[in-house]
Amino acid sequence: MRLLMLGGTGFVGSAIVAEGVRRGWTVTMFNRGIHGPTPPGVHRLRGDRTAPGGLAELAGGAWDVVVDTWDGAPRAVRDAATLLRSAGHYAYVSSGSVYAPPVLPGVGEESAVVPSAADDTRDDDYARCKAGGELAATEVFGERALLVRAGLILGPGEDIGRLPWWLHRVARGGDVLAPGPADLPVQYVDVRDLTAFTLDRAVEGVGGAFNVISRPGHTTMGELLREAVAATGADARLRWTDPEPILAAGVEPWNDLPVWIPPGHEYRWLQERGVEKAYAAGLTCRPVAETVGDTWRWLDRVGAVPPRAGRPVRTTVGLDPAREAALLATHHPA
Template sequence: MKLLILGGTEFVGRAIADEALGRGWEVTVFHRGHHPAPPKVTDLKGDRTASGGRAALARGTWDAVVDTWWGAPSAVRETARLLSGRVGHYAYVSSRSVYAYPAPAGLAEDGPLVDGSPGDGDVDYARAKRGGELAAEEAFGERALSVRAGLIIGPGENVGRLPWWLLRIARGGPVLAPGPRELELQYIDVRDLAAWVADAVAAGRGGPYNLVSPPGHTTMGGLLAACVRATGSGAELRWSDPEAVLAAGIEPWTGLPIWLPPGELYDTMYRGDVAKAVAAGLRCRPVAETVADTWAWLQGIGGVPPQRPDLPRVGLAPEAEAAFLRG
């Protein structure tokens, strides 16, 4: 396989590049040069948002392209048009955010979607991802694959959600653990996403797929317990009712990463139907493996995770946590 990755130097794109290289594929990455490209790839540089920024893509043929772009859909449209006669399939890494909110529990790929346009410029994240899907479909039709990922964690994470929990628990002491302990989570290890995408483009799959683990792959309790085991810390998890956490003004998702209390947003994020992806070969590794490997990666880079510049840092301030635990 000859694979072109639009991106390919950070988190999701890098995981897909590593997966493809591990399969012996010929990999080309096209990126802005902010981060080093993986070894053993053909390295093309350019900025899709700049005049003439796609010049490096004007020549070449590939079996498939994987696009990890998260910005203006118009950049996807122009790139897809440029490649349409020279690429077999176009896989766009989208998001389950494209579903109209609130998405009920059990929603499959045929659920109602947000409005979006392939010609949109800078719009909110949900509309941008939907517009990106439409841009890929406009140029590639049934040869366009929309990978609707949910929460993505694992080694290389540059958002900081799982790294925050690992680093907090590694410090030890009493830790605010938001309940309920049995709260089911739905996420995807970035390496499992990469493996599924590689299989899908090799098989020529098209259309939308929800790509997260089946609901209940782990629980909040299972995740945090895995963090305690991986770090080997003496942290004491202090489980607290979600009502008390919210009453204290502590924000789900941002203040306490990954955690969402039961309700509409929880159903939207953590109760999606993934039967279609499972039937197409989705395999999800145990949470303990994801957590342990992420901790090993963090230690290997000195304990300071990378941070996407377009996103705020997540995590509860130590003084706020201490104040809550004091009651």
Template sequence: MRLLMLGGTEFVGRAIAEEGLARGWDVTVFHRGRHEPPQGAGSLHGDRTAEGGLKALEDGEWDAVVDTWSGAPSAVRDTARLLEGRVARYVYISSRSVYRFPEPSGLGEEAEVVDGSPDDGEVDYAATKRGGELAALDVYGAGALLVRAGLILGPYENIGRLPWWLTRMARGGDVLAPGPRDAGLQYIDVRDLAIWTLDAVERALGGPYDLVSPPGHTTMRELLQTCIDVTGASANLVWTAPEKILEAGIEPWTDLPAWLPPGETYDMLHQGNVGKALSAGLRCRPVQETVADTWAWLQSIGGTAPQRPDRPVLGLAPEKENEVLGSR
């Protein structure tokens, strides 16, 4: 298989490129040159936001392209049009954020989505991803695979969710642990996403698939305790009611990554129906493996995770944590 990876040097793109190489595929990475591509991959340079930035893709043929773009949908449109006739299948890594809020309980890919346009410039995240989907569909139709990922964790993470929790546990001491402690979490290990996506390419799957673990694959308690276990830290989880956390002005998802209090947002992000992907072969590794491998990767790069410049820095400030812990 000849795979063209748009991106391929960080997090999701890198995991997919490495999985392709592990399968013995011919992998070409199209990137801006800011980071080294995986060893063994071919390299093409370009910037999709610049005039003439796709010139390096004007020649060449591939069996599939995987696109992780989360900027203006018009960039997906232009790339898909350029590659039409030279790439058999277009895989767009989208997001479950494309569903209208709140997503009705029990629905999966048939739930109503937000409006979007392939001609859009910079818009909000949900409309951006929907516009990217439409751009791929407009050109490739049934040959477009839409991977609607949920919360993504694992090695190479440059968003700051699991790395923040690991780093916080490594500091030790009392840790503000957001309840309910047995609340189930849905996420996808980036390597499981990569495996499923390339399996889907081989099987010529098309259309939308929600890609995240089954509900309750892990819990908040198991995730945080595993972070303590793998770091070997002397951290003490101080479980705190959601109401107290919210009253303190702490923001779910950003100040305390991956955590949401009970309610419609929690139901939408951690209680999703993923039966379609499971029937299509999705397998999710244990949370212990995801956490341990992410910690090993963090240690291998000096303990500080990379940070995407277009995303906010996540995590609770120590002084705020101490304030809430002290008021118990």
């Protein structure tokens, strides 16, 4: 199989490239060539898809599968897809963020998405950009366009730092503010399972939109943090705390305490999406212990979360130690 990865140096893109190489495919990366090395056995083409003539290096190429993770202006997806229209299949890694509010728990692929356009040149709204990217891929490739609506993505290589923050925090040991309830269901997808689903379905010629994320309750906050303690071997004590005092202190779910979205929160649906279609198509998700353990071993090897390719400013995640200490002192005094 001949795989073209548009990008290939970020979290998901590098995982796609690695899996293509592992499968023995002929793998080509197309990007600006300013982030990350070229993996052994991978051919790299250079170009800036946002610049006039920036796709020239792709002209005349032949690929069975194209994977695109672009999250900027949709016009860039339309231009690339148009040039690559002779490829066998176009997989666009999108996001659950495309669903139009208000979004209800259990949202499925048939639900309405935010308004957008395939030729939109604006890049200031993530949801609109992803929705427009879907339109662009489908406009050119039709049923040969696979739309992978990912949710929370975890695993080795994560460049936002949600699971890495928890692992580093647990590794420091001591009392750890654990946001409850401990049995709160958590829905996510390991990047390697996302990658396998994307490439497998593309090879099979499957098109259309899929919520690619584990079943709701694949794990819980309790299981996730206990696995972090086990993986790091740290002397950490999880101090479970009800959501109400945490929220009253101004702590933001998802950002200050990554992964956590408490019951009743307006974005709780992000971890309660319908996944029947993806599982029926072949999605499988590995146990949380494997995701957490492999992520810790990767972190131990690389030392720190890598910068996000093409994004010099990274969203800061994780609770300030002083704020955590104050909450622990109030709700879990020694």
